[in-house]
Amino acid sequence: KAGVTQTPRYLIKTRGQQVTLSCSPISGHRSVSWYQQTPGQGLQFLFEYFSETQRNKGNFPGRFSGRQFSNSRSEMNVSTLELGDSALYLCASSLLGTGYTEAFFGQGTRLTVV
Amino acid sequence: DQQVKQNSPSLSVQEGRISILNCDYTNSMFDYFLWYKKYPAEGPTFLISISSIKDKNEDGRFTVFLNKSAKHLSLHIVPSQPGDSAVYFCAASVAGGTSYGKLTFGQGTILTVHP
Numbered sequence: 001k002a003g004v005t006q007t008p009r010y011l012i013k014t015r016g017q018q019v020t021l022s023c024s025p026i027s028g029h030r031s032v033s034w035y036q037q038t039p040g041q042g043l044q045f046l047f048e049y050f051s052e053t054q055r056n057k058g059n060f061p062g063r064f065s066g067r068q069f070s071n072s073r074s075e076m077n078v079s080t081l082e083l084g085d086s087a088l089y090l091c092a093s094s095l096l097g098t099g100y101t102e103a104f105f106g107q108g109t110r111l112t113v114v
Numbered sequence: 115d116q117q118v119k120q121n122s123p124s125l126s127v128q129e130g131r132i133s134i135l136n137c138d139y140t141n142s143m144f145d146y147f148l149w150y151k152k153y154p155a156e157g158p159t160f161l162i163s164i165s166s167i168k169d170k171n172e173d174g175r176f177t178v179f180l181n182k183s184a185k186h187l188s189l190h191i192v193p194s195q196p197g198d199s200a201v202y203f204c205a206a207s208v209a210g211g212t213s214y215g216k217l218t219f220g221q222g223t224i225l226t227v228h229p
């Protein structure tokens with residue numbers, strides 16, 4: 001059974017640009033959550049999608065957005081990139097959502113904003 | 115407000131001995147807890163979980179204990195192996211409501227297992 005796949009693994013962008021990250025969950029999983037990891041803030045929750053609907057959102061500015069497709073694949077988008085957006089972005093796949101079933105993480109996308 | 119705390123930044127143990135990693139939480143609404151192992155620049159690897167209706171769960175060398183009255187959980191690794199050296203995160207979640215999909219993580223504990 002394939003795990004959670006995130007693409008790309010590494011990205012370098014310039015301030016002001018926008019970026020789109022992709023996450024393919026484990027087959028059959030309907031919940032996808034996104035997290036940002038930075039050395040200073042640890043792992044911070046961005047948002048969660050379940051069956052194409054955003055059910056929850058963390059405390060991030062509106063520049064951070066996401067969506068989920070009918071096949072449960074998810075994308076997150078960051079517009080008008082800032083230096084502080086440099087981080088490891090992780091997505092987690094869960095059958096029914098955390099609180100009910102385990103969440104499995106992808107390898108992450110390392111975003112560097114210069 | 116740090117709702118999940120791992121007060122020990124690091125832990126060092128000898129190979130073959132027991133490793134005990136601790137985690138405290140403040141939100142009494144948390145009802146599902148997980149432990150992850152993480153290497154730098156990689157995603158967390160799921161280890162073991164426990165529901166609030168249980169006080170113990172075992173999986174091979176890993177055992178998680180939950181003390182709801184003390185709002186405390188711990189991960190025991192027996193026997194410890196050098197390959198266990200990594201950062202360990204505990205995470206907590208609430209089933210449903212406004213907390214869908216949200217895991218709240220502790221700051222992590224660096225475990226080093228010496229041969």
